[in-house]
Amino acid sequence: MDYQDAITALADPTRRDIIDRLRGGPLPVAAIAADMPISRPAVSQHLRVLSDAGLLTVTPQGNRRLYAIAPEGVNQLRRYLDTLWADALNAFERAAKEKAKGGSK
Amino acid sequence: MNDPIKKTITVPLSARGAFDLFTTEMDTWWPKASHSVKGPKSILTFPKHKGEPIIETGEDGEEAIWGRLIAYDPGKYLAFSWHPGRDESEATVVAITFTQTSTGTRCDLTHGGFEILGPSADAVSISYLRGWDLVLGCYAGAAKQPAFA
Numbered sequence: 001m002d003y004q005d006a007i008t009a010l011a012d013p014t015r016r017d018i019i020d021r022l023r024g025g026p027l028p029v030a031a032i033a034a035d036m037p038i039s040r041p042a043v044s045q046h047l048r049v050l051s052d053a054g055l056l057t058v059t060p061q062g063n064r065r066l067y068a069i070a071p072e073g074v075n076q077l078r079r080y081l082d083t084l085w086a087d088a089l090n091a092f093e094r095a096a097k098e099k100a101k102g103g104s105k
Numbered sequence: 106m107n108d109p110i111k112k113t114i115t116v117p118l119s120a121r122g123a124f125d126l127f128t129t130e131m132d133t134w135w136p137k138a139s140h141s142v143k144g145p146k147s148i149l150t151f152p153k154h155k156g157e158p159i160i161e162t163g164e165d166g167e168e169a170i171w172g173r174l175i176a177y178d179p180g181k182y183l184a185f186s187w188h189p190g191r192d193e194s195e196a197t198v199v200a201i202t203f204t205q206t207s208t209g210t211r212c213d214l215t216h217g218g219f220e221i222l223g224p225s226a227d228a229v230s231i232s233y234l235r236g237w238d239l240v241l242g243c244y245a246g247a248a249k250q251p252a253f254a
Contacts, residue, residue, distance in 0.1 A: 007191060081110050081216060087136050089114045089214065095134030096116035096126055100209075 006073060009053035014038065015046050019055070019069065026059065026068035109217025116210055120203045121180035123210040127201065128183065129153070137161075142169040142190045153177060159185060172196060175222065184222055198222060 055073040143163030176184040188196035
């Protein structure tokens with residue numbers, strides 16, 4: 001699911017570093033990779049993971065591609081957690097009403 | 106954006122009744138079909154002592170640890186780390202207060218980082234937690250930049 005993918009993607013410090021570098025605005029891979037201690041193909045691989053997790057957008061511009069933070073990415077995380085607790089607390093409420101009636105196990 | 110998630114619900118039970126239902130009786134109501142690691146037939150075991158794990162046991166006997174108790178004050182307050190399906194180093198924190206009202210008990214749930222525990226938090230027991238920042242803080246801080254408005 002999106003939530004799991006995003007957490008997994010952000011668990012890696014290099015990928016968090018990439019997100020940090022994109023705070024100022026969209027960048028091509030060459031600018032992102034500049035002075036990073038890993039190879040450019042490795043950076044590209046991290047960019048792919050972040051994109052697949054819905055955390056980055058990729059926009060072709062001429063013969064290069066611009067990477068940017070996807071504002072929607074974090075909303076997916078919040079929505080997932082929000083749904084989780086809404087579901088859980090609804091179930092909790094139903095069980096509480098049963099228990100109040102003396103119908104609980 | 107990285108504010109904690111907050112949920113409030115009032116149930117027709119005493120504070121102690123609501124607390125026990127949420128904790129030791131969690132297996133009877135948790136929506137395992139949609140929200141579990143091991144599936145609908147697994148068993149949830151909720152601990153009573155600080156530091157002990159919340160365990161989901163699958164049909165095959167394999168265990169998944171969902172989190173650990175950080176605070177356990179029956180009828181009043183509950184806090185636990187939360188990382189179902191994830192490594193403990195990626196844990197977030199859930200805290201719930203139980204407040205008796207004229208109609209039952211109000212349960213206020215907050216899901217966020219360890220800062221939601223406030224100044225009384227035991228630094229030793231939560232020092233490894235950085236999950237909420239990891240999940241939302243780092244990313245949300247970046248996403249808020251005006252370049253993306």
